[in-house]
Amino acid sequence: MISNTPVPDLPGKIVHDEVVAARAPWHHLVKKGETLRIVDLEGNQAVDFLIYAAADDAERYSAQDTIAAQGNVYLTTGTQLLSNEGRAMMTIGSTSVVRHDTIGGACSCESNTLRYGHHTKAQHACVDNFLLANADYGRTKRDMVSNINFFMNVPVEADGSLGIVDGISAPGLHVDLVADMDVVVVVSNCPQINNPCNGFNPTPVRMIVAAGQ
Amino acid sequence: MTDSSTTADPAGARAHARAMAGTRVEAMPTIPATAATDLPPGIASDDVVWDETIAAGGYAARLLKRGSRLRLSDVHGDGAVAMLVFNAERPVERLNVADTVKVQWNAYLGAGRLLLSDMGRVMMSVIEDDTKGHDAFCGASNMASNARKYGDGFNHGAHPNARDRFVIALAKYGMNRRDIHPCITWFKPVSIAADGAIELDVGPHRAGQHVTLRAEMDVIVVLANCPHVRDPRHDYAVTPVRANAWRGAITPENDPVRLATPEGLRAFENVEDYYRR
Numbered sequence: 001m002i003s004n005t006p007v008p009d010l011p012g013k014i015v016h017d018e019v020v021a022a023r024a025p026w027h028h029l030v031k032k033g034e035t036l037r038i039v040d041l042e043g044n045q046a047v048d049f050l051i052y053a054a055a056d057d058a059e060r061y062s063a064q065d066t067i068a069a070q071g072n073v074y075l076t077t078g079t080q081l082l083s084n085e086g087r088a089m090m091t092i093g094s095t096s097v098v099r100h101d102t103i104g105g106a107c108s109c110e111s112n113t114l115r116y117g118h119h120t121k122a123q124h125a126c127v128d129n130f131l132l133a134n135a136d137y138g139r140t141k142r143d144m145v146s147n148i149n150f151f152m153n154v155p156v157e158a159d160g161s162l163g164i165v166d167g168i169s170a171p172g173l174h175v176d177l178v179a180d181m182d183v184v185v186v187v188s189n190c191p192q193i194n195n196p197c198n199g200f201n202p203t204p205v206r207m208i209v210a211a212g213q
Numbered sequence: 214m215t216d217s218s219t220t221a222d223p224a225g226a227r228a229h230a231r232a233m234a235g236t237r238v239e240a241m242p243t244i245p246a247t248a249a250t251d252l253p254p255g256i257a258s259d260d261v262v263w264d265e266t267i268a269a270g271g272y273a274a275r276l277l278k279r280g281s282r283l284r285l286s287d288v289h290g291d292g293a294v295a296m297l298v299f300n301a302e303r304p305v306e307r308l309n310v311a312d313t314v315k316v317q318w319n320a321y322l323g324a325g326r327l328l329l330s331d332m333g334r335v336m337m338s339v340i341e342d343d344t345k346g347h348d349a350f351c352g353a354s355n356m357a358s359n360a361r362k363y364g365d366g367f368n369h370g371a372h373p374n375a376r377d378r379f380v381i382a383l384a385k386y387g388m389n390r391r392d393i394h395p396c397i398t399w400f401k402p403v404s405i406a407a408d409g410a411i412e413l414d415v416g417p418h419r420a421g422q423h424v425t426l427r428a429e430m431d432v433i434v435v436l437a438n439c440p441h442v443r444d445p446r447h448d449y450a451v452t453p454v455r456a457n458a459w460r461g462a463i464t465p466e467n468d469p470v471r472l473a474t475p476e477g478l479r480a481f482e483n484v485e486d487y488y489r490r
Binding site for chain 1: 316331334353393443476
């Protein structure tokens with residue numbers, strides 16, 4: 001689905017504008033200098049997100065490199081999203097949500113059985129979306145790594161307790177990602193219904209790509 | 214070549230090579246492993262399956278059968294062992310660090326914690342730990358990070374990086390850099406402040422501290438002993454680590470680690486289900 005609503009505060013002309021359905025996978029080539037804006041249309045919708053270098057997809061987003069380099073587990077304005085080779089893949093520009101997660105990983109049919117019980121095994125999950133989207137590029141399960149969860153809230157307490165808790169996003173809030181190299185972004189618009197990451201109600205998100213200056 | 218060379222012909226070169234046998238250095242395997250000394254109390258020499266001291270900057274990999282115990286000992290107190298774990302039978306199943314912390318509702322590793330795969334199964338459990346903690350967040354050093362800190366990070370140089378150590382170790386098991394997943398680093402405690410900041414207790418810590426793991430499936434463990442990626446020291450600071458493994462029983466149904474949490478119990482039930490054949 002293509003939306004033609006103008007986006008006056010993004011740099012350059014809009015080269016792509018699409019609404020990703022609730023629960024759906026998505027992938028897109030974002031070229032160096034372009035800005036990808038993700039809009040949380042209805043609020044508190046986790047957007048599970050992986051990045052692969054277009055030139056060599058063995059180079060991909062690394063949550064651990066990103067955390068180690070900035071010395072903080074939360075992603076926010078200015079965070080450089082680093083590859084497993086320590087290179088900047090994308091940089092978070094403006095975001096109207098104070099922080100995003102990269103320690104909680106993606107839901108899977110298998111981890112759902114641990115977290116909620118075996119009755120959830122048949123439910124759709126982010127890893128299935130990632131596997132499907134990556135298959136379009138010939139990538140397989142071995143190409144899966146820890147991901148980003150935009151709009152997802154995972155606090156860590158003093159004793160190490162952590163969990164996916166009620167969100168801090170709201171309808172219309174966004175995050176902008178400026179590509180530092182040509183990248184393929186792979187998304188699962190999270191279908192999880194057993195925790196608060198989607199407010200127990202998966203909803204669509206909008207993906208806008210601006211060409212930059 | 215001169216007349217005085219002792220290696221000018223095959224016989225001389227062979228004699229020269231053979232004369233090296235029996236040399237002892239700190240970082241080397243014990244072969245046979247049953248000759249290992251300084252074993253944990255109650256462990257019979259005959260049950261030892263692996264004994265190797267991994268150099269500062271070194272690496273090792275090993276297949277361990279279900280039930281095996283693996284003790285990592287921080288011999289001098291400044292080890293930093295980055296570890297990957299694969300299901301030995303089908304290595305496309307591997308450690309998932311995000312699931313490990315999320316499913317257990319806790320960011321910190323220690324006694325009683327499980328290492329979970331990306332298939333909802335327990336791969337290894339931590340059955341003993343006398344350290345100050347470990348790191349599930351910062352991952353492996355790489356060429357770029359070591360070049361920034363030490364001038365270079367080459368495998369052939371003095372400052373190897375953990376990621377490229379993994380590349381070599383994995384190649385010997387038919388895998389490559391696509392198979393390098395987020396890792397755990399033993400012996401370097403990382404905690405997370407209220408604002409999300411990473412706090413590394415770089416040590417050195419107590420010499421001889423150790424952690425003991427139990428394999429809950431047949432696994433390939435891959436170890437790289439390189440300075441922590443956030444180690445603030447300017448020198449390439451890391452000391453050798455001993456890996457010592459012995460045979461042990463498969464986890465019984467009444468095991469306290471197996472029963473500790475409902476999520477962990479299901480991870481054991483899933484691995485037990487996997488082995489029904």
